[in-house]
Amino acid sequence: MRTIRVAAAQMGPIQKADSRQAVVARMLALLDQAIGQGCDLIVYPELTLTTFFPRWYMTDQAEVDTWFERAMPNEATRPLFDKAVAHKIALSLGYAELTEDGHHFNTQILTDKAGTIVGKYRKVHLPGHAEYDPERAFQHLEKRYFEPGDLGFPVWRALGGIIGMAVCNDRRWPETYRVMGLQGVEMIVLGYNTPSVNSQKAEEAGDLRMFHNHLVVQAGAYQNSCWVVSVAKAGVEDGHPLIAGSAIVNPDGVIVAQAKTEGDELIVHDCDLDATRFGKETIFNFARHRRIEHYGLITERTGAIPPPE
């Protein structure tokens, strides 16, 4: 049994006016709970330090950059890293990354139990749009504020296993999981900020969003025989609702723990990484069953091209 006791630290809403210090105080309270339960790893959501700012149209890059972190850890997050190191618990958190050479990414990091950043992932699948869209009930300007990730879908040997990361919209694309699956991933940790309503389809039922949210992480876990830890920032941010539904999914695709509230909430589960072995050695033994000679279109073609009429 190679067990990781994982805490999914769902964050409730973060208002535009909330300071990073106020947010980190909430994150520390969840970390205290995780420490109290003897967790090995705590996972915080996408853009966990600020409100989901891509909902706001901004034209002044200096204003946009106030939502980004120039270093990690930094003054605001140092207390989080220090407490995690003191109690030997690994961290994964999402934040807006502004690199020294001026690049903007939607990033998730993973530390070891000594607080060293051992993994960095930059969101590849950016949903939404780059220019103001008056047709939408609200904006979703990730293509305006972030560049697509430039690190691919790496995995790292950490915490006694093989760990990978993803961010939000990435979880909707099977390629995300499969590229990591082809590297033997045993646990994928990811965060999300998912609007409760469809900005382009007001009549879409709310429970459909939650259905899709769980459908994609359960499928990804099952089809790659790995654990998926999926953590929400939830609740109403300046009038804009985000879904909750944080979940820990086992390698059979079964949700074994799920958040009940739309606020700050910790869900914990002992994830046995050896439980990934059976699927990887039988039904999803990629080496025995995959026929890559037929998969070419997946990397050769970006958009769908139907057959001629």
Ligand code: ING
């Ligand atoms: N949010 C949403 C997500 O992928 C979205 C955007 C919602 C896309 C619903 C499609 C359908 O969960 C982020 N931040 O990617």
